[in-house]
Amino acid sequence: MSDLLSAFLRLLLLFKLVAPVTFRHHRYDDLVRTLYKVRNQCPDVTRVYSIGRSVRGRQLYVLEFSDDPGTHEPLEPEFKYVGNMHGNEVLGRELLLQLAEFLCEEFRNQNPRILRLIHDTRIHILPSMNPDGYEVAAAQGPYMSGYLVGRNNANGVDLNRNFPDLNTYFYYNEKYGGPNHHLPLPDNWKSQVEPETRAVIQWIRSFNFVLSANLHGGAVVANYPYDKSLEHRSRSSHHSSNSPTPDDKLFQKLAKVYSYAHGWMYQGWNCGDYFPDGITNGASWYSLSKGMQDFNYLHTNCFEITLELSCNKFPRQEELQREWLGNREALIQFLEQVHQGIKGMVLDENYNNLTGAVISVSGINHDVTPGEQGDYFRLLLPGTYTVTATAPGFDPQTVSVTVGPAEPTLVNFYLKKSKAQVYPMRRTPSGEQAARVKVLSRPSRKKDPGMKKPHRGPA
Numbered sequence: 001m002s003d004l005l006s007a008f009l010r011l012l013l014l015f016k017l018v019a020p021v022t023f024r025h026h027r028y029d030d031l032v033r034t035l036y037k038v039r040n041q042c043p044d045v046t047r048v049y050s051i052g053r054s055v056r057g058r059q060l061y062v063l064e065f066s067d068d069p070g071t072h073e074p075l076e077p078e079f080k081y082v083g084n085m086h087g088n089e090v091l092g093r094e095l096l097l098q099l100a101e102f103l104c105e106e107f108r109n110q111n112p113r114i115l116r117l118i119h120d121t122r123i124h125i126l127p128s129m130n131p132d133g134y135e136v137a138a139a140q141g142p143y144m145s146g147y148l149v150g151r152n153n154a155n156g157v158d159l160n161r162n163f164p165d166l167n168t169y170f171y172y173n174e175k176y177g178g179p180n181h182h183l184p185l186p187d188n189w190k191s192q193v194e195p196e197t198r199a200v201i202q203w204i205r206s207f208n209f210v211l212s213a214n215l216h217g218g219a220v221v222a223n224y225p226y227d228k229s230l231e232h233r234s235r236s237s238h239h240s241s242n243s244p245t246p247d248d249k250l251f252q253k254l255a256k257v258y259s260y261a262h263g264w265m266y267q268g269w270n271c272g273d274y275f276p277d278g279i280t281n282g283a284s285w286y287s288l289s290k291g292m293q294d295f296n297y298l299h300t301n302c303f304e305i306t307l308e309l310s311c312n313k314f315p316r317q318e319e320l321q322r323e324w325l326g327n328r329e330a331l332i333q334f335l336e337q338v339h340q341g342i343k344g345m346v347l348d349e350n351y352n353n354l355t356g357a358v359i360s361v362s363g364i365n366h367d368v369t370p371g372e373q374g375d376y377f378r379l380l381l382p383g384t385y386t387v388t389a390t391a392p393g394f395d396p397q398t399v400s401v402t403v404g405p406a407e408p409t410l411v412n413f414y415l416k417k418s419k420a421q422v423y424p425m426r427r428t429p430s431g432e433q434a435a436r437v438k439v440l441s442r443p444s445r446k447k448d449p450g451m452k453k454p455h456r457g458p459a
């Protein structure tokens with residue numbers, strides 16, 4: 001090697017060591033390169049995969065972190081971050097790329113907190129759900145005159161108003177009895193939604209996600225479900241009322257974890273708005289229909305909140321470093337929240353998988369189901385709970401569980417085959433799930449799977 005070349009290489013190495021992390025906006029090609037760069041730097045704990053394509057044919061890439069990428073390990077929860085659903089709200093996209101680089105770098109530095117996180121969690125990062133909208137916004141740049149340019153996808157559709165509306169079922173069920181979890185998709189849902197939405201729905205149906213956040217901009221607040229108020233139809237889109245889920249206290253805590261770990265969100269005064277503790281119920285801010293976070297809660301096991309992260313939807317490049325430092329701890333702490341409550345296996349006496357098992361917590365009208373391998377996760381605040389596992393054809397099993405503040409409590413269920421006669425099952429709007437619940441002699445809530453399909457929403 002020539003002296004000149006080795007001097008150059010040494011210089012390059014020196015530069016690499018002292019150069020600050022570069023903060024810049026990433027166009028699509030740059031984003032893809034960055035994901036693959038992280039993939040190549042941390043090949044043992046990462047994987048890049050696509051969940052589908054945008055209207056313009058751009059791949060919706062996800063970067064996965066796990067000690068066994070590409071595999072669901074039983075009792076290891078699945079977590080996701082989604083950015084840039086509104087193409088012109090770009091901070092989330094940049095923060096998620098920074099997060100990806102940070103996780104990889106700290107893994108390589110043997111940072112014990114990050115090692116543990118990657119060892120115990122399967123993390124999925126979708127930095128841009130709307131790459132087409134982003135390119136339109138980015139062509140205009142940070143000094144945008146049109147505030148909404150690039151918000152929608154290439155078909156002009158707002159993706160956070162594009163998910164099937166399951167709230168209507170839910171409000172009906174609240175009134176007349178029926179489940180508010182795993183509500184079914186309309187038969188023709190695929191033809192009713194945009195390609196990006198379709199890809200995300202298929203994605204969240206194919207993993208048993210437990211916790212998630214959807215990153216936006218235009219305000220600074222952590223927003224939790226429901227987004228849609230009960231009075232949505234009769235009111236204008238502002239001055240709505242609080243619309244809590246059965247998991248309201250848990251959602252408030254999750255939102256506070258983010259706001260208090262964030263540099264300034266918790267202060268509440270941001271962008272000319274005030275939100276106590278830097279959090280808000282979605283509907284009490286303004287009601288929106290067909291949003292992603294309500295869909296996650298009503299259709300899947302996933303608890304999702306929406307993070308509004310910057311007053312300026314397209315911050316200048318010079319602001320990115322401050323934003324990253326303001327969000328870094330919050331992004332990690334929120335991720336760590338996936339490890340709380342209870343988790344375990346639901347199997348039969350011979351450790352075989354059960355079909356249609358459901359985990360219910362007394363006093364919280366929102367059940368969860370195990371994944372394909374029989375493991376379930378139920379986020380809960382510290383406290384003592386009565387938890388019941390049920391499956392059709394098996395005797396239900398109820399236990400009392402105490403949940404602490406840190407680690408999740410392990411609660412396994414091994415159900416015995418029921419000797420009772422088989423109950424007739426009827427088809428219901430909520431499909432199999434509700435019918436399964438009927439089999440049980442359940443102590444608490446009334447759930448009537450024989451309910452009729454709502455005519456046109458709540459009366």
Ligand SMILES: [Zn+2]
Nearest residue numbers: 086089216217
């Ligand atoms: Zn948004």
